[in-house]
Amino acid sequence: MTETETQTQTQTETDADADGGTDTDTALDTTIYYDDDADREYIDDKTVAVLGYGSQGHAHAQNLADSGIDVIVGLYEGSSSRDAARADGLRVETPATAADEADIVSVLVPDTVQPDVFEKIQDGLDAGDTLQFAHGFNIHYNQIQPPADVDVTMVAPKAPGHLVRRNYEAGEGTPGLVAVYQNTTGTARKEAVAYAHAIGCTRAGAIETTFREETETDLFGEQAVLCGGATALVKQGYETLVDAGYSPEMAYFECLNELKLIVDLMYEGGLSEMWNSVSDTAEYGGLTRGNQVIDESVREEMESILEGVQDGSFAREWISENQANRPSYTQLKAAEEAHEIEAVGEPLRDLFAWSDSGGANEENEVVSEPEAAADD
Ligand code: NAD
Ligand code: MG
Secondary structure (H helix, E strand, O other): OOHHHHHHHHHHHHHHHHHOOOEOOOOOOOEEEOHHHOOHHHOOOOEEEEEOOOHHHHHHHHHHHHOOOEEEEEOOOOOOHHHHHHHOOOEEEOHHHHHHHOOEEEEOOOHHHHHHHHHHHHHHOOOOOEEEEOOOHHHHOOOOOOOOOOEEEEEEEOOOHHHHHHHHHOOOOOOEEEEEEEOOOOOHHHHHHHHHHHOOHHHHOEEEEOHHHHHHHHHHHHHHHHHHHHHHHHHHHHHHHHHOOOOHHHHHHHHHHHHHHHHHHHHHHHHHHHHHHOOHHHHHHHHHHHHHHOOHHHHHHHHHHHHHHHOOHHHHHHHHHHHOOOHHHHHHHHHHHOOHHHHHHHHHHHHHHHHOOOOOOHHHHHHHHHHHHHOO
């Protein structure tokens, strides 16, 4: 990213702070919007085009419609999602027509195809319309350059779409993020918070952020800790045990299956709940050996990964990878699928699906309930 582009973004995001929010009393001085902070008059009379009917698209579209908002789903002719959207009672048009008729255009197609879709819809953006995202990548890395006279916002639920939908139907909320990149109307933030209300996010809390912060923390997190870091840790642990002669099944349970139990405890009550729930031996062993595995050199690598996110080099790499039809991606994906832990895990997961309360395979859980009960 060039110096000028960085400055433009900082400038726009500072301007965007104009219409304020509710400061909560948290130590981190974070603004979180709840239902009471939302003013639905900023969305109730508007038409929203939801482009894409995948994970986020189907949830946003149905939640908005159930909240009484006029929704048009934008899908290209021949898209297999068209029937699904119609079956859910929604009106379907091409992305261009939907965007043309709408006041708010919610861009929920995959990040890699958003620049192409934007080319097709940009003529339908009138002055004062809103271009809205659920992830900041294309705006932050300048892959989409929105017209100067539209608002640009983000409402990003922090959960996959099926949970956003399920929680809404259950009367519950899904935490989310709200950001304003460009605020030409002066009401961009109020409209984004109203949208967050209409899809159920303010029931749980919508945290104020910026496109830059959301994009960079999201990419760093998925690379270093969540998707990349966690799988690498699991594979290294598994290989260490198997190479030392232990059974692959034991290594699978110890290094992959049990990770969920530990993560669930951290999710529920932080690190202390996890440490308090495991044995003193596990606690002492973990406290003394953890930093030996994830040591200073790992920290340095993490800093280098963060640098690649911040200076745009990861983004450039991923964009060229897509332009070249994903050669490395395809190869790496195949290698990951061929890892021994995958072949070892599959039959074990089927075997033990019943014992995994809240586990991955709900259908198995239900089917196998009598067996579980018989064991008691
Ligand atoms: P997805 O892959 O589930 O669905 C995208 C939909 O877009 C498809 O179902 C299809 O209807 C349409 N589509 C696919 N290819 C297309 C093409 N070539 N041209 C036009 N339309 C096409 O996408 P998603 O995971 O819902 O992601 C949408 C946005 O939401 C992204 O910006 C993503 O970063 C963001 N997001 C996703 C999640 C999540 O958990 N999935 C969470 C937060 C934010
Ligand atoms: Mg329009």
